[in-house]
Amino acid sequence: MADSTRTPERRYGTRPTMKDVAARAGVGLKTVSRVVNGEPGVTPDTVQRVRNAIEALGFRRNDSARILRKGRTASIGLVLEDLADPFYGPLSRAVEEAARAHGALLIHGSSAEDPERERELVLAFCARRVDGLIVVPAGDDHRYLEPEIAAGIATVFVDRPPGLLDADVVLTDSYAGAREGVAHLIAHGHRRIGFIGDLPRIHTARERLRGYRAAMAGAGLPVDEAWVSLGPTDPARVRAAARAMLDGARPVTALFSANNRVTVTAVRELSGRTRPVALVGFDDFELADLLDPGVTVIAQDAAQLGRTAADRLFRRLDGADDPPEVTTLPTRLIPRGSGELPPS
Amino acid sequence: MADSTRTPERRYGTRPTMKDVAARAGVGLKTVSRVVNGEPGVTPDTVQRVRNAIEALGFRRNDSARILRKGRTASIGLVLEDLADPFYGPLSRAVEEAARAHGALLIHGSSAEDPERERELVLAFCARRVDGLIVVPAGDDHRYLEPEIAAGIATVFVDRPPGLLDADVVLTDSYAGAREGVAHLIAHGHRRIGFIGDLPRIHTARERLRGYRAAMAGAGLPVDEAWVSLGPTDPARVRAAARAMLDGARPVTALFSANNRVTVTAVRELSGRTRPVALVGFDDFELADLLDPGVTVIAQDAAQLGRTAADRLFRRLDGADDPPEVTTLPTRLIPRGSGELPPS
Numbered sequence: 001m002a003d004s005t006r007t008p009e010r011r012y013g014t015r016p017t018m019k020d021v022a023a024r025a026g027v028g029l030k031t032v033s034r035v036v037n038g039e040p041g042v043t044p045d046t047v048q049r050v051r052n053a054i055e056a057l058g059f060r061r062n063d064s065a066r067i068l069r070k071g072r073t074a075s076i077g078l079v080l081e082d083l084a085d086p087f088y089g090p091l092s093r094a095v096e097e098a099a100r101a102h103g104a105l106l107i108h109g110s111s112a113e114d115p116e117r118e119r120e121l122v123l124a125f126c127a128r129r130v131d132g133l134i135v136v137p138a139g140d141d142h143r144y145l146e147p148e149i150a151a152g153i154a155t156v157f158v159d160r161p162p163g164l165l166d167a168d169v170v171l172t173d174s175y176a177g178a179r180e181g182v183a184h185l186i187a188h189g190h191r192r193i194g195f196i197g198d199l200p201r202i203h204t205a206r207e208r209l210r211g212y213r214a215a216m217a218g219a220g221l222p223v224d225e226a227w228v229s230l231g232p233t234d235p236a237r238v239r240a241a242a243r244a245m246l247d248g249a250r251p252v253t254a255l256f257s258a259n260n261r262v263t264v265t266a267v268r269e270l271s272g273r274t275r276p277v278a279l280v281g282f283d284d285f286e287l288a289d290l291l292d293p294g295v296t297v298i299a300q301d302a303a304q305l306g307r308t309a310a311d312r313l314f315r316r317l318d319g320a321d322d323p324p325e326v327t328t329l330p331t332r333l334i335p336r337g338s339g340e341l342p343p344s
Numbered sequence: 345m346a347d348s349t350r351t352p353e354r355r356y357g358t359r360p361t362m363k364d365v366a367a368r369a370g371v372g373l374k375t376v377s378r379v380v381n382g383e384p385g386v387t388p389d390t391v392q393r394v395r396n397a398i399e400a401l402g403f404r405r406n407d408s409a410r411i412l413r414k415g416r417t418a419s420i421g422l423v424l425e426d427l428a429d430p431f432y433g434p435l436s437r438a439v440e441e442a443a444r445a446h447g448a449l450l451i452h453g454s455s456a457e458d459p460e461r462e463r464e465l466v467l468a469f470c471a472r473r474v475d476g477l478i479v480v481p482a483g484d485d486h487r488y489l490e491p492e493i494a495a496g497i498a499t500v501f502v503d504r505p506p507g508l509l510d511a512d513v514v515l516t517d518s519y520a521g522a523r524e525g526v527a528h529l530i531a532h533g534h535r536r537i538g539f540i541g542d543l544p545r546i547h548t549a550r551e552r553l554r555g556y557r558a559a560m561a562g563a564g565l566p567v568d569e570a571w572v573s574l575g576p577t578d579p580a581r582v583r584a585a586a587r588a589m590l591d592g593a594r595p596v597t598a599l600f601s602a603n604n605r606v607t608v609t610a611v612r613e614l615s616g617r618t619r620p621v622a623l624v625g626f627d628d629f630e631l632a633d634l635l636d637p638g639v640t641v642i643a644q645d646a647a648q649l650g651r652t653a654a655d656r657l658f659r660r661l662d663g664a665d666d667p668p669e670v671t672t673l674p675t676r677l678i679p680r681g682s683g684e685l686p687p688s
Contacts, residue, residue: 058491084437285631
């Protein structure tokens with residue numbers, strides 16, 4: 001009969017509800033519910049009528065509502081700084097693979113390094129009852145998450161620690177990595193070394209600067225404050241900082257670029273110069289080995305950060321209630337040429 | 345009083361429900377609902393008791409449930425091929441910015457080029473009542489989406505068209521772009537040109553191959569089938585394909601690499617060779633200009649693809665019900681050196 005042909009009134013409309021199905025089938029809501037949930041007590045004829053109505057309306061059982069009743073949405077929220085930063089690609093993929101292995105969906109958002117936007121995203125995710133959160137924090141006060149965590153939303157921070165909140169966190173050892181990179185430049189004869197990093201309110205930027213200072217101090221080398229520049233990683237700022245250090249009164253002979261965004265711009269600036277300048281960058285990046293010279297980096301394992309954070313999160317979701325833990329992953333120096341240039 | 349102090353029983357538990365609040369406040373469920381929804385008919389004393397219970401339990405009103413009642417989840421699902429492929433970074437970010445401008449959340453997933461996984465993700469998103477979907481399809485039969493679209497889930501395909509389904513789609517002109525890239529190599533004197541592309545079931549791979557053949561035919565050049573290789577983009581396969589073409593009986597003097605994953609491996613393979621081989625790649629990539637030689641590419645605007653798809657989606661969500669449309673964006677040739685090398 002005509003009822004079995006799907007004839008939606010319009011292409012993009014509001015989803016049909018169980019009520020619509022009941023009206024079309026000429027039965028009560030309870031009957032539709034029984035059919036949808038495979039419960040007994042409905043005659044075969046009526047089952048068929050309801051099924052025809054379901055088919056005709058394109059009705060789909062509302063899984064979200066069912067999951068809400070069970071108290072589990074099987075989804076996790078991931079808040080990053082920037083979806084387009086290649087550093088976060090392997091991290092996101094690792095989290096996604098873990099979520100998939102646990103049958104959970106991934107909800108994604110970028111804070112754009114804006115603490116207010118981070119908060120909005122996190123709370124929007126919580127309001128949608130994610131089971132857990134993995135957050136690369138932009139802000140430095142995460143007390144707003146206390147009620148959410150208390151209410152059962154497992155939360156793991158990654159890449160940077162939370163502020164004013166006791167929670168699980170997975171970090172790379174930025175301090176030791178930067179110290180090793182700068183010590184590497186010193187071992188190759190450099191005495192005047194510039195440091196270009198991210199915004200000073202970002203934990204990793206501060207830690208890497210601390211590593212730079214420790215390496216310089218460890219070698220008995222003074223630091224001219226003109227050699228240190230923290231700020232946004234946009235190319236114009238980084239280029240200006242590099243130029244000031246390279247063309248100043250006491251020009252540096254080497255640069256330590258404290259993340260992949262800075263390194264890419266530093267490479268561009270140095271490629272236009274005749275005097276060779278040594279360079280070590282924090283974070284590895286694609287094709288770093290094919291540049292001339294190859295770019296020496298302090299590599300962190302972004303995929304391992306994501307995997308570790310996801311493992312921690314799912315252990316929490318499985319009921320682990322030991323105190324929050326800080327996990328720190330090591331870095332790895334990869335010499336490729338740019339960090340082994342002697343002072344000119 | 346003690347009730348106003350938050351004392352959750354455990355750190356990671358199940359979320360408290362309205363029923364828990366009712367039990368703690370010693371009132372009925374309807375009363376809690378009235379307080380939560382700001383409805384009249386509750387005495388100030390009782391309101392205070394309910395509020396204390398809410399605070400003590402860390403209860404949060406269930407926005408998802410409220411939104412479900414309104415029939416709008418204010419979220420869109422984005423299904424990509426691989427979160428870690430740099431091509432999708434700007435595309436994702438553009439979609440996220442558009443979603444944010446419309447107050448919608450972004451749910452993200454990767455198909456890993458697996459049609460079954462694409463289908464699972466899409467249906468999981470639908471079951472969670474996303475308002476709309478943006479899909480980079482992995483499969484070639486999307487009839488499974490018909491009931492969802494009929495039920496009101498706006499769907500836009502991007503980068504590749506859907507199979508057996510009439511829907512909005514935003515593409516790059518792969519055919520014209522590849523034809524221009526290969527014609528560029530021919531204009532620089534090449535007659536034997538290799539083509540290395542993605543899996544033949546991927547629309548863009550087929551379109552780019554079609555462009556290659558059209559350029560060769562347009563110049564009256566025969567194509568030796570040993571010069572054409574389609575397959576997965578993993579480095580081992582691409583390297584083997586390049587070697588076979590470069591070291592074969594009729595070695596090619598130029599390569600056209602049909603996406604950024606292929607190009608990066610082709611650059612690696614060519615960097616180890618003494619005989620110069622010309623190269624044009626489809627897709628721009630970071631640092632392409634700093635390699636030696638710089639890599640000539642056919643650039644597509646991934647951010648514009650994302651923006652256009654999102655604009656289309658939100659127009660649909662605003663009620664536009666004109667027939668599905670195919671939008672094709674142009675490519676841009678960027679000569680940087682590798683594509684201008686003469687045959688050796």
